[in-house]
Amino acid sequence: MRIGVLTSGGDCPGLNAVIRSVVHRAVVDHGDEVIGFHDGWKGLLDGDFRKLDLDAVGGILARGGTILGSSRVQPAHLRGGVEQARGHVADLGLDAIIPIGGEGTLKAANLLSEAGLPIVGVPKTIDNDIASTDVTFGFDTAVGVATEALDRLKTTAESHQRVLIVEVMGRHTGWIALHSGMAAGAHAIVVPERPFDIDELTEVVGERFSAGKKFAIVVVAEGAKPRAGTSMEVEQGTKDIYGHERFAGMATQLSTELEQRLGKEARPVILGHVQRGGTPTAYDRVLATRFGWHAVEAAHRGEFGMMTALRGTDIVMVPLGEAVETLKTVPAERYAEAECVL
Numbered sequence: 001m002r003i004g005v006l007t008s009g010g011d012c013p014g015l016n017a018v019i020r021s022v023v024h025r026a027v028v029d030h031g032d033e034v035i036g037f038h039d040g041w042k043g044l045l046d047g048d049f050r051k052l053d054l055d056a057v058g059g060i061l062a063r064g065g066t067i068l069g070s071s072r073v074q075p076a077h078l079r080g081g082v083e084q085a086r087g088h089v090a091d092l093g094l095d096a097i098i099p100i101g102g103e104g105t106l107k108a109a110n111l112l113s114e115a116g117l118p119i120v121g122v123p124k125t126i127d128n129d130i131a132s133t134d135v136t137f138g139f140d141t142a143v144g145v146a147t148e149a150l151d152r153l154k155t156t157a158e159s160h161q162r163v164l165i166v167e168v169m170g171r172h173t174g175w176i177a178l179h180s181g182m183a184a185g186a187h188a189i190v191v192p193e194r195p196f197d198i199d200e201l202t203e204v205v206g207e208r209f210s211a212g213k214k215f216a217i218v219v220v221a222e223g224a225k226p227r228a229g230t231s232m233e234v235e236q237g238t239k240d241i242y243g244h245e246r247f248a249g250m251a252t253q254l255s256t257e258l259e260q261r262l263g264k265e266a267r268p269v270i271l272g273h274v275q276r277g278g279t280p281t282a283y284d285r286v287l288a289t290r291f292g293w294h295a296v297e298a299a300h301r302g303e304f305g306m307m308t309a310l311r312g313t314d315i316v317m318v319p320l321g322e323a324v325e326t327l328k329t330v331p332a333e334r335y336a337e338a339e340c341v342l
Helices: 015-030 041-046 075-080 082-092 103-114 139-159 175-184 198-210 250-262 282-301 332-341
Strands: 002-007 033-037 049-052 096-101 120-123 163-168 188-190 216-221 266-270 306-311 314-319
Touching: 002 015, 002 041, 002 082, 015 033, 015 049, 015 096, 015 282, 033 041, 041 075, 041 082, 075 082, 075 103, 082 103, 096 103, 096 282, 103 120, 120 282, 139 163, 139 175, 139 216, 139 282, 163 175, 163 250, 175 188, 175 216, 175 332, 188 198, 198 216, 198 250, 216 250, 250 266, 282 306, 282 314
Parallel strands: 002 033, 002 096, 096 120, 120 306, 163 216, 163 266, 188 216
Antiparallel strands: 033 049, 306 314
16 A cells, blocks of 8 residues: 655644654555655645655654644645646555644545545644544643643742733634643633633632732633623734634733733733644653554555544544534533632
């Protein structure tokens, strides 16, 4: 069998672990040949690839980022390139393609699968928002990075009697904010699924100072928004060429608002892409390795149009169409658990 692999969308700790696993399982156990497309779907459309053997993936298990590179392709360009992709797959004699990516990548994978290409998807996203899998690799690393940052920020916040508003990634879901906020003992957590009331948030933070506390830490997901009809107006971001919203900086806007309302110094801290980079945790390395292993096995069984998923402790295959139907958002009961320990 000849297998093509690519990484698309935002980079994520654990991508290299999947690539390594695919190559090891395919080459060593099945005698397959593996090629890697450069820069995601763009590499497939352009026919830009490299051979991946055991030497090519040596020493990459713990490395962040992706040795294949990544990029985003506009949806219209991808839809218009289906025949081009089909031609490259035929010319290269590919029996399977394993794309590794998040929501956008999996939607593209489903599009190409429906066009007849032999696709087996592998989900990745630090946001943990793919509904068909319990967890995606990269999430554990991102939460660990955010939690360590919050732990460090507590001491400087206390030393200067400040309110620190720490912005973490999460466009449409607040899983990183929820988990890191709970793990670090933040005093308020703001997520996209639960639009906030600035009056209520001000009261929560203010009560800490009224009780004699010297500082407060607020964790906010980048995609958080105020509740409709509340008294805070926010600046709206634009959209990039891929249709993704560019956020205007909720931590910055909240820090200004809280400082005015509380009469306490408030500072924004935006963690940004540091959450994506660096060495993946042991958990993410193991999950990524298992995903790669099972993707190769699915390809050999001819289970195309499917995606690897974690259910409990088992890796199962789920339809790509199911995986991209909806995002996995933070349910009310999970937020309620966090409120009990803040």
